[in-house]
Amino acid sequence: MGRGAPDGEEAHEHGVGDLCEAGERAYAQALREGRITRSDAREAVCLVSLGLLHPDPDRLDEYVPTLPGAALSRSLHELSAALEGVRRRMSAVGGVAERFAGFEAREVPPAGVIRVLEGKRRIRAVIAEEAGRCVFEHVGFQPGGIRTSEVLENALPLALGMAARGVRMRSLYTHVARHGQGILAYLEQVGDLAEVRTLDEVPERLVMFDRTVAFIPASPDRELALEIRNAAVIDYLHGVFERMWRVAVPFREALPAVGGAEGFTHRERAIAALLAEGHTDAGVAERLGMSVRTCRAHIAKLAQALGSSSRVELGVRIARAGLDSPPRSPGPGPEGAA
Missing domain, CATH: 1.10.10.10 (Winged helix-like DNA-binding domain superfamily/Winged helix DNA-binding domain)
Structure with a gap:
């Protein structure tokens, strides 16, 4: 690369x-x-x-x-590898042989490496390469709100390629993503191997293939990413995903009703809990994957329902109403556990 x-x-x-x-x-x-x-x-x-x-x-x-000597050595190695790749392609006797020759020619980072990737174009290209060689499992966190048709269309070819190889794909989105029609159409095209579940909020983006390599953002603007091949870190991230997957709600199922504090929706309870933690309007909106304008509309409804005239008073009334903890939704049951 x-x-x-x-x-x-x-x-x-x-x-x-x-x-x-x-x-x-x-x-x-x-x-x-x-x-x-x-x-x-x-x-x-x-x-x-x-x-x-x-x-x-x-x-x-x-x-x-x-060091200059090391840089020169690497350049000579890359040139030698490139020439060897040309020789292999010329002597290939069939499609399968050519494909495996390509794998051998690629310089694969050794296990244990944490590498910095710079620039969104390069990050996307490296992720696409790993998706192309994924053989059994792809998991990921997808924070934010509704996915645009363009984003889903760009992801579709990679997903279809993995599905054709029998790769199981699981993604965690926020509940807000349910309001877009694109994900349902995307799932119908990819087939049963692609599964989506949702939560009130999910961590920053995570992309993992075959429990051997993971990608996470390394800067707020996502211009930097970390490519992780450290086994201990991979195991930890995969364990976090599995725990969140077990308590998430399958995309095709309705959000279950939550007990207590009657009269408030699931989303209003999630907003109230984050307000009680001291988050700003913008912070709440980002974590729940909605616009600031929509978030403020929900906050206004909360304030009106609780009879609050100030932000400080709203926090007190949220606690008195028992809305200061996230809503707990029952998990999908043992058959949905990975």
């Missing part, structure tokens, strides 16, 4: 022999200090393309240098 400049930045087309002046200065600084900030390396994106700088997983606002 080739390295490239971050999305939105123009990569230099020259090689090491005619490295630009800005690149030489930035590389010298990185070697001298052991690292360099992204802002200091902004005009030298060629260093990333050439493998002379790479993101620091522990300090995402900085790059660390690759």
Whole structure:
């Protein structure tokens, strides 16, 4: 997989022999200090393309240098691997042999690695590659609200490819996603191997394949992601998913009624519980996958129903009404447990 400049930045087309002046200065600084900030390396994106700088997983606002000898060795290795891939394709005797030759030619990160991926385009490309070789299971968290038709259409080819290989696909969405028609049409096209359940809120995005590799965001704008191949971390993330999956509500089932605090909807109770925790309107909306405007409309209904005239008073009345804890919905039962 080739390295490239971050999305939105123009990569230099020259090689090491005619490295630009800005690149030489930035590389010298990185070697001298052991690292360099992204802002200091902004005009030298060629260093990333050439493998002379790479993101620091522990300090995402900085790059660390690759020693010149190591960078040269890696370039020679990649060139050798590319030539070997051409030779294999030319000598392939059939589609199956060609497919396996492609697997052997790819440089697969070793187990235990946590790698930084930069730029949404690259992140999507790496995830698509892993989806293409997934053989038995794909799970993920999908935070936010209603999925647009465009998003679902872009995901459909990958899902259909996994379904054709018999891969079981399970995704957790927020309850708000139920209000969109796209997911139901998506599930009908993919078939029974794709399952969706919903909760009031889910954690940040998680994409996992075959319990061997996972991807999570590493920045709020999702321009950085972590590719995780550490077995202990993978097991932990998969365990979290399974626990949330067991208590989530299957997409094709109606949300069950919740006990206590009669007269309030499931969503109003979820909003009330987050308000009681001290979240702002925008924070509540983000966690439940709805717009701020919709969230504020629900908050206004809560205030009116509880007879509250101020935000502080609303918090007190929420507690008195027993709405200060999330609504608990009964799980799907033992047959739905993974």
